[in-house]
Amino acid sequence: MKRVVIVGGGIAGLTTAFYLNKAISENQLDVEVKLLEASDRFGGKINTIKKSGFTIERGPDSFLIRKPSAERLARHVGLGEKLVKNGTGKSYVLKGDKLYPMPQGSFMGIPIDLEAFFASDLLSDEGKARVKQELTMEKSEPMADQSLGKFFKRHFGEELVENLIEPLLSGIYAGDLDELSLMATFPNFYQLEQKYGSLIKGLQDTLPPSNPNAKKESKFFSIEGGLEALVNAITSAIQPEILKKNVAVEHIEYTQDGYRLNVTNGEVYEADAVLFATPYNVTKTLLAPYLSLPGEMKATSVANVAMAFDLDQIKDELDGTGFVVSRNSDYRITACTWTHKKWPETTVPENKALLRCYVGRPGDEEIIHYSDEELEEFVLNDLNKVMKIEGKPLFSVVSRWEDGMPQYSIGHQEFVGELEEQLATKLPGVFVAGSSYRGIGIPDCIDQGEVATDKLLDYIQNKV
Ligand SMILES: Cc1cc2nc3c(=O)[nH]c(=O)nc-3n(C[C@H](O)[C@H](O)[C@H](O)COP(=O)(O)OP(=O)(O)OC[C@H]3O[C@@H](n4cnc5c(N)ncnc54)[C@H](O)[C@@H]3O)c2cc1C
Known part of the structure; x- marks a missing residue:
């Protein structure tokens, strides 16, 4: 044997x-x-808890539908009927003291439909002009590897990277873009550059055309009862x-x-x-x-704070499922999911709300060692700058992931x-x-x- x-x-x-x-x-x-x-448990980073009728993810909250192996495994273990798609409301970028709707017509923050993309006022006129220059970029010399930050800044300039690409990618890698490997994360962008010079042109040529009137499609699965x-x-x-x-x-x-x-x-x-x-x-x-x-x-440390509320504690609630935070903004939170809107059927009891915010980014990792009370206060302070929340949460759950995100x-x-x-x-x-x-x-x-x-x-x- x-x-x-x-x-x-x-x-x-x-x-x-x-x-x-x-x-x-x-x-x-x-x-x-x-x-x-x-x-004393299986699952590693996958860790769901139940509290007062809420389902709270301490680690990942979902997986990409377009990568089929997780759905396949779920079906193999009899969970085919329990797969749940995310709610598809608007999402935002927090820059300065304002939430900007996520620009339309883009893929991972890279514009594809320029007209739809430039309808957003997230970027200044100079920032937009810099992005347009990308269309005339020549193919670059072949390189074994390079940093994601340099690669994207060479294509689009600082403004798009800081305000959109970095906040979106840090949701996946929680890393410093200037240190992350292009070839280990997005080798397809390198291949597009080698073929087309311009990534915008490459994506326009290789992705199916988007229909601005089509209903927004869910991109993520979770599972009833949590991951x-x-x-x-x-x-x-x-x-x-x-x-x-x-x-x-x-x-x-x-x-x-x-x-x-x-x-x-x-x-x-x-x-x-x-x-x-x-x-x-x-x-x-x-x-x-x-x-x-x-x-x-290297591995980055992050923490998230899930806060439960009565729905009516959240005033002037925005239509949407959450926001990411622009790199140079004066906030400690890096992203916030309005979980009760992203996963309405599976995470909260009736008339309740659940907000889950991340803290911790390269250069601000010590924040994860603050006490639960301090973290709750940081997060509430930041949130109250952009949305009005009355009173304290019913309860909070703080999850720390020291060295949890490999770089x-x-x-x-x-x-x-x-x-x-x-x-x-x-x-x-x-x-x-x-x-x-x-x-x-x-x-x-x-x-x-x-x-x-x-x-x-x-x-x-x-x-x-
Ligand atoms: C906060 C957070 C949010 C995330 N969000 C998402 C998301 O929404 N979607 C997504 O797709 N991915 C997400 N990820 C990434 C994803 O969850 C992880 O990359 C993935 O779960 C890691 O799985 P793993 O099996 O490689 O490692 P782990 O889950 O880290 O498992 C390793 C296991 O090894 C055990 N172990 C360690 N040392 C020993 C030893 N000496 N002997 C025996 N056992 C040992 C550990 O206890 C652990 O259980 C997130 C990650 C984090 C931290």
Whole structure:
């Protein structure tokens, strides 16, 4: 019998456990799988709580519909009927003391329909003129990698980047645009630049034309009961003896007979193949004796504050689902979701409201160490500058994610390639997956779990 150990019970590890277990039972393979999770719960960053009839996401609140692997997994574990699409109201950008409706006719903040885009007064006339110059940009010299910030500023100037592109992207990466890798985040933009010079022209040519009169489409799925329902459905679909909680791997040994994993309670797990679905900095420490790996991977710390209200505490409520905050504005919050409007049927009891705001950005990460009361006050102060809220929240839930968002620095892809190469030569049968490597979103982590399943199966079936 062959043995596989998966280290880490976040979505990447759970996906692998699920698909591996499925393949083993469908093909009647003689393979034993164990998943070892350090904490007392599965799901990692996916963490939903229920309080006074509210459903509150402490980590992610949804996943992109256009990346199919998360929907596929949800359907495999019987949640097809429970998928919920987001409400599609307006969204805004907070700049100065004003909320500007999100410009229409754009993709990730990059204009496609210039007429619709320039109807917004988010950008000054100079800012708009600078964006228009992009149409005449020549193809650039090929480059192995570059920073997202430099790339976008070269195309569109500072104003569009600060007021739209950066706030939108920091919702995904929470990183410093000037340090993030273009090739690890948006390689398609580099390819468009290589082909068309202008990204505007490239997007106009490659995206289907938008119909300004069409109903806005939902872009995200959540799950009835919150995203943790996905975690629970996966764990219920796997035999309980496979899944171990409160078991942190502390040390790994490579011997002639395979791998020996020492865990916190003193037990030892033996394996022919191992998947590390743990954050890179954990994996690196465990594998350090065998590999020569580059230093720590940077990760940004963020926190969010979910505040519950009676609906009538929120005066002059705007039509929409939330806003992002322009980079150079004088606010500590970076984004706010009007959760009761984005997910009206699944998150709040009748006549209640739920606002979820993020704090923490590169350069302002110490804010996550403030007390819950201080964070609630910062957030309420900021919110009251743009919308009127009467009184205090019914309750708040503060969620801190220290080093929770891995940063894909310039050269990230080469670094992942180098890591995988070292594993293949020095530790055969050891693989990595998860948000530190090939995509941070839930579907990206699920994709990596699917790929890891194939690699593990291939390895153990061919091992003599
Ligand atoms: C606040 C926040 C909001 C987000 N919002 C979204 C969103 O809306 N949509 C979206 O698609 N993505 C979002 N993301 C990103 C996404 O949630 C994560 O990238 C993804 O869930 C990470 O999954 P993972 O399995 O790679 O890692 P993790 O979830 O970090 O899981 C790793 C697991 O490994 C365990 N572990 C660590 N060390 C050991 C050890 N020594 N032994 C055993 N186990 C160990 C940990 O306890 C943990 O459970 C968000 C992330 C954060 C932090």
